[in-house]
Amino acid sequence: MISAPPDRLRESAGIAPGPARLLVLLATFVCAACGLVYELELVALGGRLLGDPVTQTSVVLSVMVFAMGMGSLLAKRLTHRPATAFAIVESVLALVGGLSGLTLYACWVWLGHCRTVTVALAALIGVLIGAEIPLLMTLIQRIRRQDAGRAVADLFAADYVGALVGGLAFPFVLLPVFGQAAGALVAGAVNAVAGGVVVLWLFRDEPAPRTRLLLWTGCGLVLAALGGAAAGTSTVERAARQALYGDRVRFAEQSPHQEIVLTGAPTGAGLRLYLDGRLAVCGADEQSIRRALVQPAMTGTHGRVLVLGGGDGLTAREVLRHRGVRRVVAVDPDPALVRLARHDPAFTALNRRSLDDPRVRVKTADPLAWLRGAAAGPPFDVILADRSEPVGERGAGLWTEEFYGLAARLLAPGGRLAVYAGPLDGAGQRRFWGVEATLRSAALRTVPFAAPAGSAVCGDPVEQGFLLAAPAHGGALPRPPAAGRGLHRRHGAPAAATLLHPLE
Structure with missing residues (x-):
C-alpha cells in the first residue's frame, strides 16, 4: 500500500522523483557499507579477544545472516509508516553498531568474557540490517511506482556495491586511520546521518510534527552519544590492553596488516611483542x-x-x-x-x-x-x-x-x-x-x-x-x-x- 502519492512528495520535499530516488539509493549504499563495517568489527575484534578466529567468523556470520532474515519478516509490520520506521531503525543501528567495538572491549575488561555479548550484538545488528531493505523498497515505491523487479534490482545493486566499499574501507581506511573501536564509531555517525537525516528530510511530511521533532532529537542524541564515546575510546582501549597484555604497554598501533602491541620496560626487561593479540616475541x-x-x-x-x-x-x-x-x-x-x-x-x-x-x-x-x-x-x-x-x-x-x-x-x-x-x-x-x-x-x-x-x-x-x-x-x-x-x-x-x- 502506497502511503503518499508521488505528487505529494514532490510538493512537500521540493524535489523531483528522479533525484529523490537517487537519494534513497545513496542512503541504501551508505547503510550497506556501514552494516558490513559492523560485521567485520565483530569478527575481527571478537577473534582477537576470544581467539580461534575461524570459529568466531563462523558464529558471527551465521547469527547475523539468520537475524537479517528475521529482521526482514519483522519489517512487514512497519511498512505502513516506512520513513518513521526507517529513521528509528537507522538511529538504533548506528548507536548499537557504532558502540559495538567499545562494548566488546568493556565486557572483556570488566566481565572477563565477551562471547555472549558478541553473539547478542551480531543478532541485534542483523535484525536491524534485515529490516532496511523492505522499508527502503516501500520508500522507493512511494516516490514513483515501478515494476517490483526493477526496484529490487536497483536496491540490491546499491546495497551490494555499498557492502563492497564498506568491506574495503574497514581494513584500508578505518583501521589504520581511526583504529578498531573508533572506526566503528565513525561508521555509526555516517550511518545516522545517511540513514536517519536524509530520509527524515526527504519524507518529512510523513510523521506528525511532534513525532518528527522526536525523531530529529533522537538522531541528534545518537550523534552526541557517538561523539562522547569517541572522546573516551582511548581510555577504554588502554584498559582493555592492560587486561589483555598487562600494565606495561609501551607501544600499540593498528597497521593495515595487524595490531602491533609491545610491552615491557624501555630497558628491554619483560619485552613481549603481540601481533593481532598473539604472542610473537618473548x-x-x-x-x-x-x-x-x-x-x-x-x-x-x-x-x-x-x-x-x-x-x-x-x-x-x-x-x-x-x-x-x-x-x-x-x-x-x-x-x-x-x-x-x-x-x-x-x-x-x-x-x-x-x-x-x-x-x-x-x-x-x-x-x-x-x-x-x-x-x-x-x-x-x-x-x-x-x-x-x-x-x-x-x-x-x-x-x-x-x-x-x-x-x-x-x-x-x-x-x-x-x-x-x-x-x-x-x-x-x-x-x-x-x-x-x-x-x-x-x-x-x-x-x-x-x-x-x-x-x-x-x-x-x-x-x-x-x-x-x-x-x-x-x-x-x-x-x-x-x-x-x-x-x-x-x-x-x-x-x-x-x-x-x-x-x-
Missing part, C-alpha cells in the same frame, strides 16, 4: 627459537641468506653472527613492524640493530607475492621461513605448496631451507606434520626436529617444531643442534628419535 625465549631456526641451516655455504617474515630483525641478528654472510634479504609485509624494530630502544637492543646493518636489505612486501616476482634474481644459499602459525586468510598462503616450491627455486645448488613451524602442543603437532607433508609435496627432503623453548617468564615451556629441507637432488642435510631432537612419524604423531650431535 624476550626471555626468542634467542633459543631463532638459534634453533638459523644455526643448522647456516652449516655450509651461507653468503646469501633470505629471511621470509623477518620484520623484527631477530632472525637477521642470528644470521649476522656467522662469518661469511655477504647479503641478507628480509621480506616482511608490515612496514610498521619494521619501523618499530628499527627505532624502539628495547627492540633495537634485542635485535642489535640488525636491520640497519649494511649487509641487510629489507623488503616490505607480502612474502608469497615477493617470491612470485623474484625468480630472476640471484640464488640464495639459505632461506629461513620465520613464520609461526598463520592468522586467518592473510597468513594461509605461507603454508602452501606454492610458497615452498617458489622458495626452493631460489635456492643455490646445495642450499637449505629452514622453517619454524610453531609450538608442538596439541593442535600444533598436527600443523607441524601438515607443514612437513607440504614441504615433501614440493619435492623437498625434510629433517623434522624439535628444540626446547619456553620458560616461566613466557608461559609454560613448550617444545618448538622446526624443519630443515633441501631439494631432492641436493646434498646431505645438516643435523639439528645438540639441544634438539629428531622427530619422525608414529601413527600421525611426532616421537623422539636419538639425540643428534652438536653443530660446531
Whole structure:
C-alpha cells in the first residue's frame, strides 16, 4: 500500500522523483557499507579477544545472516509508516553498531568474557540490517511506482556495491586511520546521518510534527552519544590492553596488516611483542627459537641468506653472527613492524640493530607475492621461513605448496631451507606434520626436529617444531643442534628419535 502519492512528495520535499530516488539509493549504499563495517568489527575484534578466529567468523556470520532474515519478516509490520520506521531503525543501528567495538572491549575488561555479548550484538545488528531493505523498497515505491523487479534490482545493486566499499574501507581506511573501536564509531555517525537525516528530510511530511521533532532529537542524541564515546575510546582501549597484555604497554598501533602491541620496560626487561593479540616475541625465549631456526641451516655455504617474515630483525641478528654472510634479504609485509624494530630502544637492543646493518636489505612486501616476482634474481644459499602459525586468510598462503616450491627455486645448488613451524602442543603437532607433508609435496627432503623453548617468564615451556629441507637432488642435510631432537612419524604423531650431535 502506497502511503503518499508521488505528487505529494514532490510538493512537500521540493524535489523531483528522479533525484529523490537517487537519494534513497545513496542512503541504501551508505547503510550497506556501514552494516558490513559492523560485521567485520565483530569478527575481527571478537577473534582477537576470544581467539580461534575461524570459529568466531563462523558464529558471527551465521547469527547475523539468520537475524537479517528475521529482521526482514519483522519489517512487514512497519511498512505502513516506512520513513518513521526507517529513521528509528537507522538511529538504533548506528548507536548499537557504532558502540559495538567499545562494548566488546568493556565486557572483556570488566566481565572477563565477551562471547555472549558478541553473539547478542551480531543478532541485534542483523535484525536491524534485515529490516532496511523492505522499508527502503516501500520508500522507493512511494516516490514513483515501478515494476517490483526493477526496484529490487536497483536496491540490491546499491546495497551490494555499498557492502563492497564498506568491506574495503574497514581494513584500508578505518583501521589504520581511526583504529578498531573508533572506526566503528565513525561508521555509526555516517550511518545516522545517511540513514536517519536524509530520509527524515526527504519524507518529512510523513510523521506528525511532534513525532518528527522526536525523531530529529533522537538522531541528534545518537550523534552526541557517538561523539562522547569517541572522546573516551582511548581510555577504554588502554584498559582493555592492560587486561589483555598487562600494565606495561609501551607501544600499540593498528597497521593495515595487524595490531602491533609491545610491552615491557624501555630497558628491554619483560619485552613481549603481540601481533593481532598473539604472542610473537618473548624476550626471555626468542634467542633459543631463532638459534634453533638459523644455526643448522647456516652449516655450509651461507653468503646469501633470505629471511621470509623477518620484520623484527631477530632472525637477521642470528644470521649476522656467522662469518661469511655477504647479503641478507628480509621480506616482511608490515612496514610498521619494521619501523618499530628499527627505532624502539628495547627492540633495537634485542635485535642489535640488525636491520640497519649494511649487509641487510629489507623488503616490505607480502612474502608469497615477493617470491612470485623474484625468480630472476640471484640464488640464495639459505632461506629461513620465520613464520609461526598463520592468522586467518592473510597468513594461509605461507603454508602452501606454492610458497615452498617458489622458495626452493631460489635456492643455490646445495642450499637449505629452514622453517619454524610453531609450538608442538596439541593442535600444533598436527600443523607441524601438515607443514612437513607440504614441504615433501614440493619435492623437498625434510629433517623434522624439535628444540626446547619456553620458560616461566613466557608461559609454560613448550617444545618448538622446526624443519630443515633441501631439494631432492641436493646434498646431505645438516643435523639439528645438540639441544634438539629428531622427530619422525608414529601413527600421525611426532616421537623422539636419538639425540643428534652438536653443530660446531
